[in-house]
Amino acid sequence: MKILITGSEGFIGTELIGQCLAKNIEVVGFDLLKKNDHKYDFRIGDIRKPEIKDVFPEDVDVVVHLAAISRDRDCLQDPYSAYETNIMGTLNIMRVAKEKKAKQFIFASSEWVYEKFIGNEEKDEESLIDISGHVSEYALSKLVSEATLRLQYKRGFVPTTIFRFSIVYGPRKEDWSSVEAVADDVKKNEVVTLMRSKKAGRRFVHVKDIARGIISAFGRTDFQIINLSGDVMVTMGDVVRESEALFNKKVKIVESNPDDANMRNPANRKAKELLGWQPEIELVEGIKTTDPYTTFVADRKQAT
Secondary structure (H helix, E strand, C coil): EEEECCCCHHHHHHHHHHHHHHHCEEEEEEEEECCCCCCCEEECCCCCHHHHHCCCCCCCCCCEEECCCHHHHHHHHHHHHHHHHHHHHHHHHHHHHHHCCCCCEECCCCCCCHHCCCCCEEEECCCCCCHHHCHHHHHHHHHHHHHHHHEEEEEEEECCEEEEEECCCCCCCCCCCCHHHHHHHHHCCCEECCCCCCEECCCCCCHHHHHHHHHCCCCCCEEEEEEEEECCEEEEEHHHHHHHHHHHHHHHHECCCCCCCEECCCCCHHHHHHHHHCCCCCCCHHHCCCCHHHHHHHHHHHHH
C-alpha cells in the first residue's frame, strides 16, 4: 500500500508516518517545508498551487489530507488565507487525487464543526449542524470542505472518509492543547489560572490514537463521516489533579470564569462499531508523553 500525507511534517502527520512505516506501509510525505528526518519519500509543495500535480505521485492508494491552517486565532486574523488554504487547497488536492487515480481520500476535519453543545449533550455524526451558529472561520472552512467532499463523492469522486478529530494532545514543543498547557502550568507554578471553570471538559484524544484511527480506515470503499474522540469527558479539574500527582505538588486553582462549565461531547460509537477502533491512551499515560512531563523527568535525572 502507498499513501500520500499532506501536512506530513505536522503533529499528526509525523505520528501517522511513524505508525505507517512500522507497518511497512509506503509513505509519501507532502508539505511546504521538511522539518523531520524520516526514511520516506518527501516532496515539497503548496496545496494551493496547481503545480502540485507535477510532484504528486502515481499509484497512490490513499491520500490523507491533513494540511490546513488549524489554529483558530490564525483563521480569525486572516480569513482569506484560511479559506484559500483550507477550502481551495482541499479542492486542489481532490482534483489532483482524482486525476492521478488515487483509490481513497481521507480528510481531517474537526469536532468544531458542531457549533455548540448544551450542558453535557452528546453529539454524533447524524446530529444537525446549524451553520448560522458558527463564530469560527476555522470550523466553517472544515464544514464547507466536508460538504464539498460529500457532493463530489455523489458525482463520482473516490471513496472518502472524513474524520472529525476531538482535541488532540501528546508530545510536541508548541501549539499545545489545554492538556499540555495546564500540565505545564501545574509544573511551574503554585497558582494555576484556568480560562473557564474547572468543570469545563473535553473528550481529549492522544495523537497516537488519532493515527491508529486514520490507519484503521485504509481501504474503505464508501463515504463516511466519523468522530475520533476520547472515551470519557475530561475536565480541567481532572487535568490539574492528575498533573499534581505526577509532579508531586499541590496548586491553588483560580477559575477566570467559574460559571463557564462548557462541555464538548462528540460520541465515538461509530468509530468503534465501523472501524473497530478504540482510544487506548488514558489521561495519566497521555500526560506522561507530553513535553512538560518528559522534561520534568529529564531534569530530575540530570539533578541526580
